[in-house]
Amino acid sequence: SRQSIAKAMATAFEAGGGKIDAQVAFTPRQPTYSAELKKVSSSNPQVVWLGSGQESGSVLLKNAKQAGYKWQWMVSSDLAVPEMFGLVGNDVMEGVLSETPSADTTIDYVKAWNDRFQQRFNKEATGAFQANSYDQIIILALAWQKSGTVSGEAIAQTYHKVTDLNPSAEVVHTYADGLAALKAGKEIKYEGVSGPCVFNADGNTVGSYTSLIAKAGKWEVEKFYPASDFVK
Numbered sequence: 562s563r564q565s566i567a568k569a570m571a572t573a574f575e576a577g578g579g580k581i582d583a584q585v586a587f588t589p590r591q592p593t594y595s596a597e598l599k600k601v602s603s604s605n606p607q608v609v610w611l612g613s614g615q616e617s618g619s620v621l622l623k624n625a626k627q628a629g630y631k632w633q634w635m636v637s638s639d640l641a642v643p644e645m646f647g648l649v650g651n652d653v654m655e656g657v658l659s660e661t662p663s664a665d666t667t668i669d670y671v672k673a674w675n676d677r678f679q680q681r682f683n684k685e686a687t688g689a690f691q692a693n694s695y696d697q698i699i700i701l702a703l704a705w706q707k708s709g710t711v712s713g714e715a716i717a718q719t720y721h722k723v724t725d726l727n728p729s730a731e732v733v734h735t736y737a738d739g740l741a742a743l744k745a746g747k748e749i750k751y752e753g754v755s756g757p758c759v760f761n762a763d764g765n766t767v768g769s770y771t772s773l774i775a776k777a778g779k780w781e782v783e784k785f786y787p788a789s790d791f792v793k
Contacts, residue, residue, distance in 0.1 A: 566612045566637060574610075582606055589617045594624050602630055612637040619648040626653045635659065646778050654775040658783075663771035664692040664754045665787045670734045674754045693768050696753030699736045700724060703751060706743050723751050724758045724766075726792075756788025767791045 564586070571581055582604035587597045598621070601609055609632045611618060618640045625634075626649075634657045641659035664686055666672045674695070678686040686692060701716060703723040708715035723739065730750040733739040742749045751758055755768040772783040 567610075570610055570612065587617070587621070589614065591617070591620070594621045595628065597621075598625055598628060598630065601632075602628075606632050608633045608635060610635045610637075611640070614639055615642070615644065615648060619645065622649050622653050622657075633658065638662070641773055641780060643779065646775070651778040655777075657775040659773045659775075659780070660770050661773060661780075662690050662693055662755065662768050663785060665756070665769045665785070665789075671754045692753070692755035696751075696755045696758055699739070699753065700751060700758065702736055703739045703743070703749070706740055707749075721760050723749050724760055726750065726757075726759055757792045759792045 567584065571584065575581060583601060583606070585597050585600045587594055594617075611621060611634060613621060613636070618636065622634065636657055636659045638659060638661045640657075641661045646654050664671050664675060666675050671692075674692075675686050678684075678691065700720055700723060704716050704719040705711050707723055708719040727748055727750055730748040731742045732750045732752055733742055734752055734754075739749050739751055756766070758766055760766045767788045769786060769788040771785050773780045774783050775781075
Protein backbone atom coordinates (compact mmCIF):
# COMPACT_ATOMS: atom_id res chain seq x y z
CA SER A 562 0.00 0.00 0.00
CA ARG A 563 2.93 2.37 0.67
CA GLN A 564 4.15 1.71 -2.87
CA SER A 565 0.80 2.81 -4.30
CA ILE A 566 0.83 5.98 -2.20
CA ALA A 567 4.37 6.75 -3.34
CA LYS A 568 3.39 6.19 -6.97
CA ALA A 569 0.41 8.53 -6.66
CA MET A 570 2.58 11.15 -4.96
CA ALA A 571 5.22 10.92 -7.71
CA THR A 572 2.61 11.18 -10.47
CA ALA A 573 1.01 14.25 -8.94
CA PHE A 574 4.35 15.92 -8.22
CA GLU A 575 5.60 15.45 -11.77
CA ALA A 576 2.27 16.60 -13.21
CA GLY A 577 2.78 19.83 -11.28
CA GLY A 578 6.19 20.37 -12.86
CA GLY A 579 8.35 18.79 -10.16
CA LYS A 580 11.42 16.63 -10.80
CA ILE A 581 12.05 13.43 -8.87
CA ASP A 582 15.75 12.58 -8.49
CA ALA A 583 15.32 9.13 -6.94
CA GLN A 584 12.80 6.72 -5.48
CA VAL A 585 14.06 4.40 -2.74
CA ALA A 586 11.97 1.50 -1.40
CA PHE A 587 12.57 0.01 2.05
CA THR A 588 11.44 -2.98 4.09
CA PRO A 589 9.30 -2.20 7.15
CA ARG A 590 10.49 -2.84 10.72
CA GLN A 591 14.22 -2.82 10.06
CA PRO A 592 16.43 -1.86 13.03
CA THR A 593 18.27 0.67 10.86
CA TYR A 594 17.89 2.33 7.47
CA SER A 595 21.39 3.69 7.00
CA ALA A 596 21.86 2.01 3.60
CA GLU A 597 18.55 3.31 2.26
CA LEU A 598 19.28 6.82 3.51
CA LYS A 599 22.69 6.72 1.85
CA LYS A 600 20.97 5.95 -1.47
CA VAL A 601 18.68 8.91 -0.92
CA SER A 602 21.57 11.22 -0.08
CA SER A 603 23.48 10.22 -3.23
CA SER A 604 20.99 12.22 -5.32
CA ASN A 605 21.64 15.32 -3.16
CA PRO A 606 17.92 16.06 -2.65
CA GLN A 607 16.45 19.30 -1.40
CA VAL A 608 13.23 17.63 -0.24
CA VAL A 609 12.48 14.01 0.66
CA TRP A 610 8.91 12.68 0.89
CA LEU A 611 8.44 9.73 3.23
CA GLY A 612 5.49 7.36 2.96
CA SER A 613 5.67 5.14 6.03
CA GLY A 614 4.02 3.82 9.15
CA GLN A 615 5.05 5.14 12.55
CA GLU A 616 7.35 2.25 13.46
CA SER A 617 9.54 2.46 10.36
CA GLY A 618 9.12 6.22 9.99
CA SER A 619 10.44 6.94 13.47
CA VAL A 620 13.58 4.88 12.80
CA LEU A 621 14.15 6.57 9.42
CA LEU A 622 13.79 10.07 10.85
CA LYS A 623 16.13 9.34 13.79
CA ASN A 624 18.71 7.67 11.53
CA ALA A 625 18.69 10.69 9.21
CA LYS A 626 19.13 13.12 12.12
CA GLN A 627 22.00 11.08 13.55
CA ALA A 628 23.72 10.95 10.14
CA GLY A 629 23.44 14.71 9.75
CA TYR A 630 21.28 14.79 6.62
CA LYS A 631 19.87 18.29 6.15
CA TRP A 632 17.14 17.87 3.52
CA GLN A 633 13.56 19.01 4.09
CA TRP A 634 11.32 16.12 5.17
CA MET A 635 7.73 15.81 3.98
CA VAL A 636 5.84 12.86 5.47
CA SER A 637 2.59 11.08 4.70
CA SER A 638 -0.46 11.65 6.88
CA ASP A 639 0.23 8.40 8.78
CA LEU A 640 3.06 10.28 10.50
CA ALA A 641 1.18 13.55 11.00
CA VAL A 642 0.11 12.53 14.51
CA PRO A 643 1.08 13.84 17.97
CA GLU A 644 2.63 10.49 18.90
CA MET A 645 5.55 11.09 16.52
CA PHE A 646 7.05 13.73 18.83
CA GLY A 647 7.25 11.22 21.65
CA LEU A 648 8.70 8.54 19.39
CA VAL A 649 11.57 10.58 17.92
CA GLY A 650 11.83 13.80 19.93
CA ASN A 651 10.90 17.39 19.16
CA ASP A 652 14.32 18.18 17.71
CA VAL A 653 14.01 15.44 15.07
CA MET A 654 10.48 16.51 14.11
CA GLU A 655 11.16 20.26 14.02
CA GLY A 656 10.30 21.66 10.58
CA VAL A 657 8.91 18.42 9.12
CA LEU A 658 6.02 19.05 6.71
CA SER A 659 2.88 16.99 6.20
CA GLU A 660 -0.80 17.16 5.32
CA THR A 661 -3.98 15.69 6.72
CA PRO A 662 -7.65 15.45 5.73
CA SER A 663 -9.55 18.27 7.38
CA ALA A 664 -13.13 19.52 7.43
CA ASP A 665 -13.87 23.14 6.45
CA THR A 666 -15.13 24.60 9.72
CA THR A 667 -15.73 28.01 8.13
CA ILE A 668 -18.98 26.51 6.74
CA ASP A 669 -21.86 26.65 9.23
CA TYR A 670 -23.10 23.07 8.83
CA VAL A 671 -19.54 21.73 9.03
CA LYS A 672 -18.86 23.77 12.15
CA ALA A 673 -22.04 22.37 13.69
CA TRP A 674 -20.89 18.84 12.88
CA ASN A 675 -17.46 19.52 14.36
CA ASP A 676 -19.10 20.85 17.53
CA ARG A 677 -21.18 17.66 17.82
CA PHE A 678 -18.06 15.56 17.25
CA GLN A 679 -16.20 17.45 19.96
CA GLN A 680 -19.06 17.03 22.43
CA ARG A 681 -19.30 13.30 21.71
CA PHE A 682 -15.58 12.44 21.70
CA ASN A 683 -14.07 15.35 23.67
CA LYS A 684 -11.72 16.29 20.82
CA GLU A 685 -11.84 18.10 17.49
CA ALA A 686 -12.20 16.22 14.22
CA THR A 687 -8.84 17.38 12.91
CA GLY A 688 -7.86 14.44 10.74
CA ALA A 689 -7.78 10.64 10.38
CA PHE A 690 -10.62 10.81 7.84
CA GLN A 691 -13.39 11.37 10.40
CA ALA A 692 -15.29 13.68 8.05
CA ASN A 693 -14.71 11.40 5.06
CA SER A 694 -15.92 8.32 6.94
CA TYR A 695 -19.02 10.19 8.11
CA ASP A 696 -19.89 11.19 4.55
CA GLN A 697 -19.21 7.68 3.29
CA ILE A 698 -21.89 6.18 5.53
CA ILE A 699 -24.46 8.82 4.59
CA ILE A 700 -23.83 8.44 0.85
CA LEU A 701 -24.10 4.66 1.19
CA ALA A 702 -27.42 4.98 3.04
CA LEU A 703 -28.84 7.53 0.57
CA ALA A 704 -27.80 5.36 -2.37
CA TRP A 705 -29.63 2.39 -0.85
CA GLN A 706 -32.69 4.55 -0.24
CA LYS A 707 -32.73 5.83 -3.81
CA SER A 708 -32.23 2.38 -5.33
CA GLY A 709 -34.66 0.66 -2.98
CA THR A 710 -32.23 -2.25 -2.66
CA VAL A 711 -29.62 -2.97 0.01
CA SER A 712 -26.73 -4.43 -1.98
CA GLY A 713 -23.25 -3.64 -3.25
CA GLU A 714 -24.58 -3.47 -6.79
CA ALA A 715 -27.12 -0.87 -5.72
CA ILE A 716 -24.34 1.29 -4.29
CA ALA A 717 -22.23 0.98 -7.43
CA GLN A 718 -25.14 2.00 -9.66
CA THR A 719 -26.62 4.72 -7.48
CA TYR A 720 -24.04 6.53 -5.30
CA HIS A 721 -23.26 9.09 -8.00
CA LYS A 722 -26.99 9.81 -8.46
CA VAL A 723 -27.11 11.29 -4.96
CA THR A 724 -23.83 13.22 -5.28
CA ASP A 725 -23.52 14.40 -8.91
CA LEU A 726 -23.52 18.10 -9.70
CA ASN A 727 -27.11 18.64 -10.87
CA PRO A 728 -28.66 22.12 -11.14
CA SER A 729 -32.15 20.72 -10.59
CA ALA A 730 -31.22 18.68 -7.50
CA GLU A 731 -31.93 19.76 -3.95
CA VAL A 732 -28.66 20.22 -2.06
CA VAL A 733 -28.68 18.40 1.30
CA HIS A 734 -26.10 18.13 4.06
CA THR A 735 -27.64 15.47 6.32
CA TYR A 736 -29.09 12.00 5.94
CA ALA A 737 -32.44 13.17 7.36
CA ASP A 738 -32.80 15.96 4.78
CA GLY A 739 -31.70 13.67 1.97
CA LEU A 740 -34.15 10.97 2.99
CA ALA A 741 -37.02 13.47 3.21
CA ALA A 742 -36.23 14.85 -0.24
CA LEU A 743 -36.03 11.38 -1.80
CA LYS A 744 -39.35 10.39 -0.25
CA ALA A 745 -40.84 13.58 -1.74
CA GLY A 746 -39.68 12.39 -5.18
CA LYS A 747 -36.89 14.93 -5.54
CA GLU A 748 -33.40 14.54 -6.99
CA ILE A 749 -30.72 15.29 -4.42
CA LYS A 750 -27.09 16.41 -4.28
CA TYR A 751 -25.40 15.47 -1.03
CA GLU A 752 -22.61 17.85 0.00
CA GLY A 753 -20.80 16.60 3.07
CA VAL A 754 -18.55 17.77 5.84
CA SER A 755 -15.48 16.50 3.95
CA GLY A 756 -16.30 18.54 0.84
CA PRO A 757 -18.63 18.61 -2.19
CA CYS A 758 -18.41 14.78 -2.57
CA VAL A 759 -18.27 14.90 -6.37
CA PHE A 760 -16.99 11.60 -7.80
CA ASN A 761 -15.02 11.16 -11.03
CA ALA A 762 -15.33 8.34 -13.56
CA ASP A 763 -13.06 6.13 -11.43
CA GLY A 764 -15.22 6.53 -8.35
CA ASN A 765 -12.78 8.85 -6.60
CA THR A 766 -13.57 12.13 -4.91
CA VAL A 767 -11.48 14.90 -3.36
CA GLY A 768 -11.72 16.11 0.20
CA SER A 769 -10.51 19.18 2.04
CA TYR A 770 -7.10 18.99 3.66
CA THR A 771 -4.62 21.01 5.67
CA SER A 772 -0.86 21.41 5.23
CA LEU A 773 1.02 21.06 8.51
CA ILE A 774 4.44 21.87 9.96
CA ALA A 775 6.01 20.40 13.10
CA LYS A 776 6.99 23.14 15.54
CA ALA A 777 8.01 22.94 19.20
CA GLY A 778 6.47 19.54 19.81
CA LYS A 779 3.20 19.87 17.94
CA TRP A 780 1.70 20.02 14.46
CA GLU A 781 0.70 23.54 13.38
CA VAL A 782 -1.58 24.45 10.48
CA GLU A 783 0.15 26.16 7.55
CA LYS A 784 -2.76 26.43 5.13
CA PHE A 785 -6.23 24.99 4.60
CA TYR A 786 -7.24 23.77 1.13
CA PRO A 787 -11.02 23.35 0.69
CA ALA A 788 -12.17 20.55 -1.60
CA SER A 789 -14.30 23.07 -3.52
CA ASP A 790 -11.05 24.50 -4.96
CA PHE A 791 -10.49 21.25 -6.85
CA VAL A 792 -14.03 20.52 -8.08
CA LYS A 793 -14.71 21.72 -11.60
